[in-house]
Amino acid sequence: xxxxxxxxxxxxxxxxxxxxxxxxxxxxxxxxxxxxxxxxxxxxxxxxxxxxxxxxxxxxxxxxxxxxxxxxxxxxxxxxxxxxxxxxxxxxxxxxxxxxxxxxxxxxxxxxxxxxxxxxxxxxxxxxxxxxxxxxxxxxxxxxxxxxxxxxxxxxxxxxxxxxxxxxxxxxxxxxxxxxxxxxxxxxxxxxxxxxxxxxxxxxxxxxxxxxxxxxxxxxxxxxxxxxxxxxxxxxxxxxxxxxxxxxxxxxxxxxxxxxxxxxxxxxxxxxxxxxxxxxxxxxxxxxxxxxxxxxxxxxxxxxxxxxxxxxxxxxxxxxxxxxxxxxxxxxxxxxxxxxxxxxxxxxxxxxxxxxxxxxxxxxxxxxxxxxxxxxxxxxxxxxxxxxxxxxxxxxxxxxxxxxxxxxxxxxxxxxxxxxxxxxxxxxxxxxxxxxxxxxxxxxxxxxxxxxxxxxxxxxxxxxxxxxxxxxxxxxxx
Numbered sequence: 001x002x003x004x005x006x007x008x009x010x011x012x013x014x015x016x017x018x019x020x021x022x023x024x025x026x027x028x029x030x031x032x033x034x035x036x037x038x039x040x041x042x043x044x045x046x047x048x049x050x051x052x053x054x055x056x057x058x059x060x061x062x063x064x065x066x067x068x069x070x071x072x073x074x075x076x077x078x079x080x081x082x083x084x085x086x087x088x089x090x091x092x093x094x095x096x097x098x099x100x101x102x103x104x105x106x107x108x109x110x111x112x113x114x115x116x117x118x119x120x121x122x123x124x125x126x127x128x129x130x131x132x133x134x135x136x137x138x139x140x141x142x143x144x145x146x147x148x149x150x151x152x153x154x155x156x157x158x159x160x161x162x163x164x165x166x167x168x169x170x171x172x173x174x175x176x177x178x179x180x181x182x183x184x185x186x187x188x189x190x191x192x193x194x195x196x197x198x199x200x201x202x203x204x205x206x207x208x209x210x211x212x213x214x215x216x217x218x219x220x221x222x223x224x225x226x227x228x229x230x231x232x233x234x235x236x237x238x239x240x241x242x243x244x245x246x247x248x249x250x251x252x253x254x255x256x257x258x259x260x261x262x263x264x265x266x267x268x269x270x271x272x273x274x275x276x277x278x279x280x281x282x283x284x285x286x287x288x289x290x291x292x293x294x295x296x297x298x299x300x301x302x303x304x305x306x307x308x309x310x311x312x313x314x315x316x317x318x319x320x321x322x323x324x325x326x327x328x329x330x331x332x333x334x335x336x337x338x339x340x341x342x343x344x345x346x347x348x349x350x351x352x353x354x355x356x357x358x359x360x361x362x363x364x365x366x367x368x369x370x371x372x373x374x375x376x377x378x379x380x381x382x383x384x385x386x387x388x389x390x391x392x393x394x395x396x397x398x399x400x401x402x403x404x405x406x407x408x409x410x411x412x413x414x415x416x417x418x419x420x421x422x423x424x425x426x427x428x429x430x431x432x433x434x435x436x437x438x439x440x441x442x443x444x445x446x447x448x449x450x451x452x453x454x455x456x457x458x459x460x461x462x463x464x465x466x467x468x469x470x471x472x473x474x475x476x477x478x
Contacts, residue, residue, distance in 0.1 A: 010088040012061055013081040017181045019048065019055045019386060026050045027075045028082065037065045042180075045083060048076075053353060053384045060180040063087035178205040186210045189387050211387075271327070272449040275408040276457055280465040281429055283439040285309075288471045292365075301369035302376075305424060306344075306398055308471065309464070311368060313396065313419055314340060314361055315477050316463035323460050324393050325416045325451050334451060343395035343412060344372065346379040354412055355384045356392040400424060406442040416451045419464070420444040441468075 016026060026048040033045045044056040045065075063085035070076055176193040178186070182205055186193050189210060196213045198205040285308050292303045317324050317340055326335045342360035346353050355378070357363070357371045378384050392412055399407050400423035409418045422442040429438035445461040452460075467473045 010086060011066055012063060012085045012087045014045075014059050014061075014083045014085065016048070016076045016078050016080050016082050017057070018078045019050055019057070019181060019184075023050045023078065023386075025075050025077050026055075028070055028072055029054060030072055031068055033065050033068075033083075035065050035067060039063060039065060039085060050386065053386050053389060054382045055385065056383075058180060058184065059083070059085065061085065061087060176205055177203055182207055182210060185385075185387055270413075271411055273408075273411065273446050274449045274452075274454070274457065275444055275446040276454075276461050277406060277442060277444050278461050278465045279440060279442045280468050281431065281438045282424060282441050282468045285468045285471050286424070286439045298366055298369060301366060302373045303369060306396070306421070307365070307369050307372060308474075309419075309421055309468065310342060310344075310360070310372065310396060311365060311474060312464045312467035313394070314342065314368075315467060315474060316460045317394065318361065319463055319477060320456060320460050323417055323447070323452055323456055326393070326414050327416075327448060327450050337393045339393070341391050341393045343392035343415070343418075344375055345395060345397035345409075346376070346384075348379055348382060348384075353379065353384055353389060354392060354395055355379060355388040356395075358391070394418070396421065400441065406444045408444060409446050411446060411448055415448075417445060417447040417457070417460070419461075420446070 019026065027050075029047045029049050031046050033039055033043075039045060039059050040062050041060060042058045045059045047054055047056050049055075065083065066086045067084040069080075069082050069084065076082055176196065176198065177200075178193055178198075183193065185207060186196070186205075191210055191213050193205055193210075196205050196209050199209055200206045282305070285305060289303055289305055289308060292298050321338075322336070324337045324340055326337065328335050339359055340361040341356040341358050343354040343356040346355065355375050357368070357375060360368060360371070363371060375384075375388075378388070392415055394415060395409075395412050395418040397407075397409050397418060398421045400421050403423050406422035407420045409420045411418050420443065422444070424439055424441045426437050427440040428435050429440055430436075431438055443461060443464060445457060445464075447457045447460075463477075467477070
């Protein structure tokens, strides 16, 4: 029994968390630590791939890596232990040291000065500056001990072995209570936990609290976004290198690619798709793009045709708000969205993903350009978080960057429409009664016919085309 107690007190185990809103498994892509390495609270120890994205996992305590339970490339169920950490440096020697001072001393004033080394503290709070520390007498546990116990349990600490700190040295009282994955989610969304209203037991902030703070407008029946069917030239998917002389190469279907297949099959055979096309002269839009690149107000952001098309779609949605909706099969309701989380389909080495720009409808043109640039950069680096792909309402996919004229994109599950942009080419066009070379492209709008009938879909597509033909309508119609 003694050995078991010492072992449990010495080693801490870190389990695979749910990093993607209800996902059940993740693949370990890369370990950043090895047995014998020292780790600290919040340090990233590995990168995993879920069905939505690649995510870095921080460990919630300090210690020395004892064992990595799974090699790279292994798919691990949520809740399985992936790493064991020795939290008692020196092993048995450190465990034996508390034996001498275990006897209670008659007077607190006679207690020895605390060692100047690292003291037991709450995870993530740091060591408070203090020259001495005294053990609290029996029955005189400071008021902050209860909060310390809750925080210790949240971060996986065995609070029974921690030394209660005096009230003057505890800096945790003003720090919101939240589990490490929730803190990571808040960081990804840019949410200050101090501004979030907790609803969990004991004042703990939950994932739902963070999402509520990130999205001011309620999101009933919003389905997590899944990858779209058509690519966007953020990065070119990388296939497995063929073995010389081999006649076949087999690639396991897992992670993001597996999610693509499941989502697209589900969408194609659940939502009745309709696709409409329009070919439009975008010469004036291309001139506007060139002018904006020289505008000092747009300095530091990327300006391209996708930016103007995205803004045109947002204006068209504002003029036809019924198109921005979702079908709630369980309740047999149409859920109208009063916000637009604009998805941009992006091709990455791990497959197609659709991160979205939250509340894109409220952004100015410079803000929208900055958000698009950040989205593309994050996708290229493979750092897109699951939160960035959740809650999309309408999507754009740019197949034109591959020289493709147009396509028939498949809807993201839970969304009502997706706009495909074809290649912009110089073509002969009748302009003011004469045939002239003009910049022309073809747009394709796919929509869920349960939500959007032909009239509504046609109005939206026609509005986008009209704005691209005469960009000044961005001002008159906005």
